[in-house]
Amino acid sequence: xxxxxxxxxxxxxxxxKTIKAYAKLIKQEAKKIERNINIMEVCGGHTHTxxxxxxxxLMPSNVKFIHGPGCPVCIMxxxxxxxxxxxxxxxxxxxxxxxxxxxxxxxxxxxxxARSKGADVRFVYSPMECVKIAKExxxxxxxxxxxxxxxxxxxTAALIDFVIKQNIKNIxxxxxxxxxxxxxxELINSRDEHIDSYNNQIxxxxxxxxxxxxxxxxxxxxxPRVYKRPVVVSGFEPVDVMEGVLMVLKQFNEGxxxxxIQYKRAVTYEGNIKAQKMIEHYxxxxxxxxxxGLGNVPxxxxxxxxxxxxxxxxxxxxxxxxxxxxxxxxxxxCGDILRGMAHPTECTIxxxxxxxxxxxxxxxxSSEGACAAYYKYGNLL
Amino acid sequence: xxxxxxSKVVKISEDxxxxxxDTMGVQREANLMMMAEDEVKVGDYVLxxxxxxxxxxxxxxxxxxxxxYKEILELMDEEExxxxxxxxxxxxxxxxx
Numbered sequence: 502x503x504x505x506x507x508x509x510x511x512x513x514x515x516x517x518k519t520i521k522a523y524a525k526l527i528k529q530e531a532k533k534i535e536r537n538i539n540i541m542e543v544c545g546g547h548t549h550t551x552x553x554x555x556x557x558x559l560m561p562s563n564v565k566f567i568h569g570p571g572c573p574v575c576i577m578x579x580x581x582x583x584x585x586x587x588x589x590x591x592x593x594x595x596x597x598x599x600x601x602x603x604x605x606x607x608x609x610x611x612x613x614x615a616r617s618k619g620a621d622v623r624f625v626y627s628p629m630e631c632v633k634i635a636k637e638x639x640x641x642x643x644x645x646x647x648x649x650x651x652x653x654x655x656x657t658a659a660l661i662d663f664v665i666k667q668n669i670k671n672i673x674x675x676x677x678x679x680x681x682x683x684x685x686x687e688l689i690n691s692r693d694e695h696i697d698s699y700n701n702q703i704x705x706x707x708x709x710x711x712x713x714x715x716x717x718x719x720x721x722x723x724x725p726r727v728y729k730r731p732v733v734v735s736g737f738e739p740v741d742v743m744e745g746v747l748m749v750l751k752q753f754n755e756g757x758x759x760x761x762i763q764y765k766r767a768v769t770y771e772g773n774i775k776a777q778k779m780i781e782h783y784x785x786x787x788x789x790x791x792x793x794g795l796g797n798v799p800x801x802x803x804x805x806x807x808x809x810x811x812x813x814x815x816x817x818x819x820x821x822x823x824x825x826x827x828x829x830x831x832x833x834x835c836g837d838i839l840r841g842m843a844h845p846t847e848c849t850i851x852x853x854x855x856x857x858x859x860x861x862x863x864x865x866x867s868s869e870g871a872c873a874a875y876y877k878y879g880n881l882l
Numbered sequence: 883x884x885x886x887x888x889s890k891v892v893k894i895s896e897d898x899x900x901x902x903x904d905t906m907g908v909q910r911e912a913n914l915m916m917m918a919e920d921e922v923k924v925g926d927y928v929l930x931x932x933x934x935x936x937x938x939x940x941x942x943x944x945x946x947x948x949x950x951y952k953e954i955l956e957l958m959d960e961e962e963x964x965x966x967x968x969x970x971x972x973x974x975x976x977x978x979x
Binding site: 504505507508509510511513514516518519522523525526544545546571572573574599601626627628629630648649650652653655656659662663709710711712714715737740744765766767773775776779867869 | 883884885886888889890904905906913915916917918927929931932933934936937939940941943944945946947948951954955958
């Protein structure tokens with residue numbers, strides 16, 4: 502091929518023939534492995550691709566996907582969604598957040614419900630839209646409810662940077678950014694209460710695509726070294742996922758255990774250093790962040806550094822924001838699903854009491870959650 | 883949530899803080915704050931995430947992947963052809979004749 506065209510970046514990585522060819526290669530490789538290999542795709546983007554393209558059907562019987570916790574909307578605990586709801590209901594506040602948050606229910610309802618009760622909630626495509634909203638509403642406080650993994654965190658930092666440098670007085674932040682390696686570690690270390698043993702379901706990881714664009718493949722370095730789990734950082738297109746799976750299997754057959762990058766066109770070992778510096782400048786790690794479905798995960802969340810607390814809505818509004826955590830629903834087995842110990846269809850409320858329009862558990866909340874993906878594409882299985 | 887869109891840079895603003903990118907025919911503005919100065923040029927392929935350019939797509943690596951996929955498909959085709967011939971050779975009716 503002479504030169505790259507934009508359509509190549511879409512079409513060639515979704516090509517059905519190539520997907521089938523990889524299915525064949527995966528079968529050949531899996532035959533040489535005399536055991537089951539469970540591969541966790543950490544990221545919700547991968548889960549969505551895997552289900553949309555029916556990739557589980559193309560896997561040999563000894564290769565299975567475990568759907569991980571990589572959907573930042575799904576894992577948001579109810580008490581933090583309540584924060585967004587309460588902030589939105591304050592008289593002089595415009596609450597701004599990304600569109601993904603619209604329908605996510607807290608204990609008081611969703612932000613869509615808050616809006617129907619008169620709250621000024623704006624769903625934006627980019628955090629920078631806050632600047633325009635703040636200028637048009639000088640008498641209001643604009644609070645950006647920030648969500649997302651490493652991919653999205655630097656964009657919040659960029660807005661903070663802009664607000665400080667331009668001396669904008671009416672933009673504030675509620676930070677809910679979380680990080681991936683810490684939760685991967687938590688999943689490996691978590692104990693299975695049913696059989697009283699450590700969770701050994703995950704044999705390897707498909708590393709997230711765009712988290713790794715920012716943070717670099719270096720963040721997975723400890724998984725092969727400390728936990729003996731290979732990590733292959735893969736792109737989000739179906740051909741990327743298939744190639745990533747083949748690379749994982751080859752590691753097992755060749756007696757290797759390392760971090761590899763399949764998504765070389767976008768991911769480097771070091772990542773985007775400028776973006777990483779921007780995160781480190783404004784944020785510090787919170788000792789605990791509660792993940793919906795998983796509970797507290799040490800060092801997995803960011804918060805604003807103390808010197809920027811004058812921008813921190815959690816500090817400014819601490820008198821009205823509840824700190825009590827809300828337990829997950831008793832019948833919900835999202836925690837087990839995220840740990841790879843149960844399948845969405847094993848849940849008694851899957852598709853009955855728990856549906857995409859009225860989600861009970863975290864995995865049904867957004868289209869990137871495992872249960873929502875099974876609900877939408879499950880008839881293919 | 884972490885999805886991003888491969889796009890092509892068509893214009894860079896004078897102050898170099900933003901650019902216009904083309905995503906399969908749709909043009910939109912993107913912030914360049916996440917990129918080093920002069921890192922992004924017109925004609926580059928980039929990944930766009932919530933209004934920001936988050937990195938450049940490595941053209942060589944993308945082409946290398948596409949080339950690999952082509953080779954795999956050719957190899958598979960060849961294997962299939964060979965299998966058809968072997969099957970044909972092994973056909974009982976043919977051996978009799």
